[in-house]
Amino acid sequence: EVQLVESGGGLVHGGSLRLSCAASGFTFDDYAIGWFRQAPGKEREWVSCISSREGNTNYADSVKGRFTISEDNAKNTVYLQMNSLKPEDTAVYYCAAGIDYYCSGYPRDYGYWGQGTQVTVSS
Numbered sequence: 001e002v003q004l005v006e007s008g009g010g011l012v013h014g015g016s017l018r019l020s021c022a023a024s025g026f027t028f029d030d031y032a033i034g035w036f037r038q039a040p041g042k043e044r045e046w047v048s049c050i051s052s053r054e055g056n057t058n059y060a061d062s063v064k065g066r067f068t069i070s071e072d073n074a075k076n077t078v079y080l081q082m083n084s085l086k087p088e089d090t091a092v093y094y095c096a097a098g099i100d101y102y103c104s105g106y107p108r109d110y111g112y113w114g115q116g117t118q119v120t121v122s123s
Contacts, residue, residue, distance in 0.1 A: 001024075001025045002023075002024070002025035002026050002097060002111075002112045003023070003024045003025055003112075004021055004022070004023055004095050004096065004097060004112055004113065004114035005021070005022045005114055005115070006019060006020065006021050006093065006094065006095050006114040006115065006116060006117040007019070007020045007022070007117060008020050008117060009092075009093060009117030009118045009119045009120075010118075010119070010120070011120045011121075011122065012085055012119075012120070012121055012122070013121070013122045014084070014085055014086070014121065015083075015085060016081070016082060016083045016084075016085065017082045017085065017119060018079055018080070018081050018082070019035070019079065019080040019082065019093055019095075019117060019119070020077055020078070020079055021033065021035075021077060021078040021079070021080075021095030021114060022075075022076065022077050023076045023077065023078065023095075023097065024076065026097065027052075027073075027076075028050075028052035028053075028071055028073060028076070028078075029052050029053050029101065030101060031097040031098045031099070031100065031101060031111075031112075032049055032050065032051040032052075032053075032054075032097075032098035032100070032101055032102055032103050032104065033049065033050050033069075033071065033078045033095060033096070033097060033098070034046065034047075034048065034049040034050075034095065034096045034098060034103070034104065034105075034110055035047040035048045035049070035069065035078075035080050035093060035094070035095055035096075036093070036094045036095075036096060036107065036110075037089075037091035037092065037093045037094070037119075038091055038092050038094070038116075039090060039091040039092075042091075044094070044107055045060070045062075045091075046060055046105035046106070046107070047059070047060055047063055047067065047080070047093070048060065048063065048067055048069040048080060049069070049098075049103035049104065049105070050069045050070070050071055050078060050103065051101055051102055051103045052071060052073070052101070053101040053102075054101065054102060054103070056103060057069050057103070058103050058105070060105070062088075063082075063089075066082065066083050066084045066085075067080060067081065067082050067083070068080070068081040068083075069081075078095060080093070080095075082119070085119075085121045086121060087121050087122065087123045088121075089119060089121050090119060090120050090121050091119060092116040092117065092118050092119075093116060093117050093118075093119055094113055094114055094115075094116045095113075095114045096110035096111075096112060096113045096114070097110060097111060097112040098110050098111070099111045
């Protein structure tokens with residue numbers, strides 16, 4: 001059974017947070033992992049993804065240069081290091097496992113989702 005569990009959210013005044021996505025039931029070679037976020041009243045927005053098999057990462061323009069996605073295969077965990085946080089980064093952050101090994105920015109290309117973790121950045 002595929003499971004994804006996010007952790008690491010919280011309330012910050014700028015600064016940094018590191019989100020974790022603990023995965024079980026599959027290996028990273030099988031599925032790409034994506035991070036998405038959803039702010040109140042807004043649609044779910046793609047943030048970043050990583051493909052272990054292709055060895056690449058991608059970022060939305062809004063977070064490029066501030067966020068870094070990485071994976072630890074030994075722990076079956078994907079991380080999202082978020083630096084220079086801004087109030088507009090406030091959202092519930094979700095990790096998702098893709099339906100295939102390639103990165104995608106579309107929610108429809110992800111078949112499994114975690115429960116989300118709240119990130120709040122105060123101004």
